[in-house]
Amino acid sequence: MIRDAAIVLLTLNEVQGLNALWDRIPRDRFRELVAVDGGSKDGTREFLAAHGVPILDQTIPGRGVAFRVAAEACHAERLIFYSPDGNEDPDDIERLDDLLLGGARLAIASRFARGAVNEEDVSPFRPRSWANQGLTALANLLFNEGPWVTDTINGFRALRRADLLALDTSVKRFPIEYQISIRSMARRWPIAELATNEGQRIGGASKALSWPVGKDHLKVLFSELHNARPLRD
Numbered sequence: 001m002i003r004d005a006a007i008v009l010l011t012l013n014e015v016q017g018l019n020a021l022w023d024r025i026p027r028d029r030f031r032e033l034v035a036v037d038g039g040s041k042d043g044t045r046e047f048l049a050a051h052g053v054p055i056l057d058q059t060i061p062g063r064g065v066a067f068r069v070a071a072e073a074c075h076a077e078r079l080i081f082y083s084p085d086g087n088e089d090p091d092d093i094e095r096l097d098d099l100l101l102g103g104a105r106l107a108i109a110s111r112f113a114r115g116a117v118n119e120e121d122v123s124p125f126r127p128r129s130w131a132n133q134g135l136t137a138l139a140n141l142l143f144n145e146g147p148w149v150t151d152t153i154n155g156f157r158a159l160r161r162a163d164l165l166a167l168d169t170s171v172k173r174f175p176i177e178y179q180i181s182i183r184s185m186a187r188r189w190p191i192a193e194l195a196t197n198e199g200q201r202i203g204g205a206s207k208a209l210s211w212p213v214g215k216d217h218l219k220v221l222f223s224e225l226h227n228a229r230p231l232r233d
C-alpha cells in the first residue's frame with residue numbers, strides 16, 4: 001500500500017549525506033518525495049535532479065520557511081520531514097507516519113525518550129542535550145497538560161499538512177519545531193514520540209550555531225506565552 005504521505009527532504013549543502021542515505025529512504029512506499037532546498041551549492045541540487053526529486057525553492061532562508069513551503073506545495077495528506085545529514089535514521093520515517101495513522105496529530109522522533117540515543121551520548125559534556133532538555137521542560141511546564149513530551153525540538157517529525165497550515169507558524173529559522181510543539185501542546189493535540197537513534201553528521205557543516213539558536217528558542221517561548229494562550233494562565 002502506498003502511503004498518502006510525503007517525505008520532505010530539507011537540504012542546505014547535504015550532498016554527502018544524501019549520497020550515503022539515499023538507498024535507505026523508503027521512497028517507493030510514499031505518494032510524494034520532494035526536497036525543499038535552501039540554496040545548496042555543493043551538488044545537492046544536481047543529486048536531487050538526477051534522482052528525479054522535485055526541488056521546491058525558498059526565497060527567504062531558514063528551516064521555518066522550508067516547512068511552510070512544503071505545506072503549501074505538497075499534495076499528500078501527511079508530511080514527514082527528513083533531514084539527510086546523518087542525524088536521522090531513515091528506518092523511522094515509516095514509524096513516524098504510523099504514529100499519525102494511530103491517532104497522533106504530531107509525531108516526533110525523540111532523542112531523549114527511554115531507549116533513545118543522541119549524538120552527544122558519546123561525550124560526558126553535553127551542552128546541546130542539556131539546553132534541549134531545559135527548553136523541553138519549560139515547554140511542558142508552561143503549555144502541556146497531556147503526557148510529558150521528551151523532545152520538543154527535534155526536526156525529525158511528522159504531522160498532517162492541514163494541521164501544519166492551521167498552526168499558522170511564523171518562525172523563519174531553527175525554532176520552527178519548538179513553535180510547532182508548543183502550539184500543538186496548547187491545542188491539546190495528541191503528541192506521540194518514538195525513541196530514535198541519532199547518528200553523527202555525515203559531511204558538510206552544521207547550520208545550527210548553539211548560542212544564537214538557543215537564544216532564538218527562548219524568544220519563541222516568550223512570544224508563545226503571549227500568542228498561543230497558555231493553558232495555565
Ligand SMILES: Nc1nc2c(ncn2[C@@H]2O[C@H](COP(=O)(O)OP(=O)(O)OP(=O)(O)O)[C@@H](O)[C@H]2O)c(=O)[nH]1
Pocket residue numbers: 010011012013014036037038061062063066083084085087155201205206207208
Ligand atoms: N531547506 C532548508 N534546509 C535547511 C536550512 N537550514 C538547515 N537546513 C537543513 O536542516 C537540517 C538540519 O540542519 P543542521 O545544520 O544539521 O542542524 P542540526 O541538525 O541542528 O545540527 P548538526 O548537529 O550539525 O547536524 C539539514 O539537513 C540542513 O541541511 C534552510 O535554510 N533551508
Ligand SMILES: [Mg+2]
Pocket residue numbers: 083085087201
Ligand atoms: Mg543535523
